[in-house]
Amino acid sequence: MPNQAQMDKIKAGQGFIAALDQSGGSTPKALRLYGIEEDAYSGDAEMYDLIHAMRSRIAQAPAFTGEKVVGAILFEMTMDRQIDGKPTATYMWDERGVVPFLKVDKGLADEENGVQVMKPMPELDALCERAVKAGVFGTKMRSVINAANAEGIKAVVAQQFEVGKQIIGHGLVPIIEPEVTISIADKAAAEDILLAELTAQLDALSDNQTVMLKLTLPEAANHYKSLVDHPRVASVVALSGGYSREEANTRLSQNTGMIASFSRALTEGLSAQQSDDAFNGTIADTIDSIYQASIAG
Template sequence: MNTKQLERMRTGKGFVAALDQSGGSTPKALKLYGVMEDSYNNDEEMFKLVHDMRTRIIKSPSFSSERILAAILFKVTMNSKIDDLYTADFLWEQKGIVPILKVDEGLADLNNGVQLMKPMKNLDELLENAKERNIFGTKMRSVIKELNENGIKEIVEQQFEYAKKISKAGFVPIIEPEVDINAEKKSEIEEVLKKEVVKQLEALEKDVYVMFKFTIPTVENLYSDLVNFEQVVRIVALSGGYSRELSNELLSKNQNMIASFSRALSEGLNVNQTEKEFDELLDSSIESIYKASIEK
């Protein structure tokens, strides 16, 4: 583990940029960027186009360590290069931004009101690859759609089980038990979720560091006291389908929580924009998310 990166993640001012769209979410991300599906013929061409998009974002003068702490990458992005450097090395060496890798293999079918992560059959191999690419941390996502205590308990237990394994391999995992923003009884779901998270944290070894990525809670500051656990490095928020404006508004009301936005970060960016137009819009987006993250 890179101790300088750990300290930056624990105490730095800024937010986490989520650039980890993968598989099924990539065509949607490209379409929002103005690249239609008839622009590519296969996955290889599709991932090349999305890497071009991410490269444009990362190389923008607006995308700097002054406001961005870390960036979450997809495996293909991690193993691709920007200016002859692998993406993680470019982020850290050229930008001072901590590289994090999405490691989950997608969601299982809905059961007990939740979607667990599919078994990570290739995790050991992926973590070896991540070590070679100088990755600091990981991120893995599951989803809660209904108020079902057994399902929520199962989600949290699965997340922590993988987190312990990832920590032993030398990384700091982001645990992401997303609560669907349209779920009925969302606030009650979040109360149960927090209860289960606290149980796991109380039993967690002191040398296992974790981060959390939560849906912005209905009850303000619900998760803020989790930072009192020694093992919790940072708490970040996903936008979850909210617009950037609403995401920022809700986030700004929550102490000890910074942004980790994906779609809300890239909202409005387009492949056909001039570099000036692109950079100006990205700068405006980054500034609004930064302010929502640090001005409480």
């Protein structure tokens, strides 16, 4: 069973979820935005050391606490490492009051019917067992929707819930993330189809099955309000999806009950070259702006 204190914190929604789960493919870009060019390291080991140092610096910033940050999504390698001498998930909850989640998907399959479903996850059960032992509360897995294709969107949502039930079986709470690409011409139509498919899957869950949803900020304000209010949903969080932090915050504040789960928008303006005072000041301002947008709705 999920930790009740952590569940209460997530359901209360007084804050946002920090996405610190860049994978191998997106790590070089995240480091480059942080002021570390690819010629500054050689090989994956050094790259992962640098991204862990960045995540550790964020997690140890004075403003990064459960007062405004209710959860953090970790990359598998981050879960396996330590911050300030403690396993990362333990550090997040015990020292910062932040609920730990784990990214579990292994990337995206090739596009078909306008969508990308998740690649197979043959080691998911073993990973979930490790996550439970590490003190992780929930998981996150991402699919992508690139067109308002009913068949494709149905397949994305069906796969998300099938895997989600497997994760629930381990006592974890899955964050189901069917991301709608923000640049597509038929985004609003895709969101209409997605809402219907998510509702059908949620209605079919049993009373002891709880999920979270991570959704692209919609074209119509409060488009997903019925999901926020659904009894099987602990929380609906928003991904920034490439919007600037300013636009993401503006859109978020128009959606009642949705809170942020930003990655790029969280680290915008941070750099490895900043002094600790400058870094901590920047992250404090960022955390406050995302927090205000999260609770404004």
